[in-house]
Amino acid sequence: MVIHRIFRRESGLLARLVRAVSSGDTARAELLAESVEEYVTGLHRHHGLEEELIWPLLSDRASGHQEVVELMEAQHQTIDATLATVSTILPIWRERAHKDAGELLADALDEHRITLLDHLDQEEKLVLPLIENHLTVEEWDRLGKRGLETIPKDELMLALGAILEDADPQERAYFLARVPAVGRLAWRLVGRRRYARRCRLVRDDPYTAQAGARTVFTEAPGLQVGAGAAPFRTYGSPHS
Numbered sequence: 488m489v490i491h492r493i494f495r496r497e498s499g500l501l502a503r504l505v506r507a508v509s510s511g512d513t514a515r516a517e518l519l520a521e522s523v524e525e526y527v528t529g530l531h532r533h534h535g536l537e538e539e540l541i542w543p544l545l546s547d548r549a550s551g552h553q554e555v556v557e558l559m560e561a562q563h564q565t566i567d568a569t570l571a572t573v574s575t576i577l578p579i580w581r582e583r584a585h586k587d588a589g590e591l592l593a594d595a596l597d598e599h600r601i602t603l604l605d606h607l608d609q610e611e612k613l614v615l616p617l618i619e620n621h622l623t624v625e626e627w628d629r630l631g632k633r634g635l636e637t638i639p640k641d642e643l644m645l646a647l648g649a650i651l652e653d654a655d656p657q658e659r660a661y662f663l664a665r666v667p668a669v670g671r672l673a674w675r676l677v678g679r680r681r682y683a684r685r686c687r688l689v690r691d692d693p694y695t696a697q698a699g700a701r702t703v704f705t706e707a708p709g710l711q712v713g714a715g716a717a718p719f720r721t722y723g724s725p726h727s
């Protein structure tokens with residue numbers, strides 16, 4: 488699923504990039520600290536919407552599976568705790584980019600990722616079948632729609648880039664159809680280039696070629712506009 492793909496991808500990248508920063512390189516630390524903050528905000532936002540829009544409906548309608556909802560709620564809390572650790576170490580590393588603080592931060596991101604991947608796997612395995620059986624298409628659709636609406640306007644192009652980067656043509660069409668026409672135009676004219684620039688800046692790590700190996704170009708299929716695929720209307724779909 489597209490949104491989960493973002494968090495799987497970024498959590499792994501951030502840990503590697505933080506670990507690769509040279510001691511004292513505060514400019515690089517500042518750039519990556521901003522990316523870590525964006526990641527934490529994005530994950531909180533996504534979980535908040537699941538808690539608001541999905542869990543209550545499943546609690547009402549899939550009462551025989553209440554233990555699944557409770558498991559998901561508990562996992563969100565565990566993930567919150569790992570993010571709190573990340574957020575505690577982040578300003579310490581950000582200030583001086585000391586190598587030891589960077590290692591601690593990268594370890595915290597690794598710990599967070601283990602918890603996150605376990606949760607995402609279980610959510611896809613246990614929750615998606617319940618959603619298919621107990622929610623309408625419109626109710627499920629609301630998650631993606633609200634997800635886009637809650638992104639501040641000045642962050643929309645970068646968020647859209649993160650969504651579209653690994654999206655297949657159907658998924659891309661689904662999300663672009665939910666962006667106002669002016670937003671789609673902005674994406675085509677400036678957004679995808681801005682996102683590619685940002686990726687090069689963050690991921691093309693000057694110290695280890697490996698850490699930044701995953702460079703994104705505007706030509707990448709996921710960053711193109713107007714693929715014309717059929718609307719994506721099935722469950723198990725793009726945005727959880």
Ligand SMILES: [Fe+2]
Binds near residue numbers: 534559563
């Ligand atoms: Fe979740």
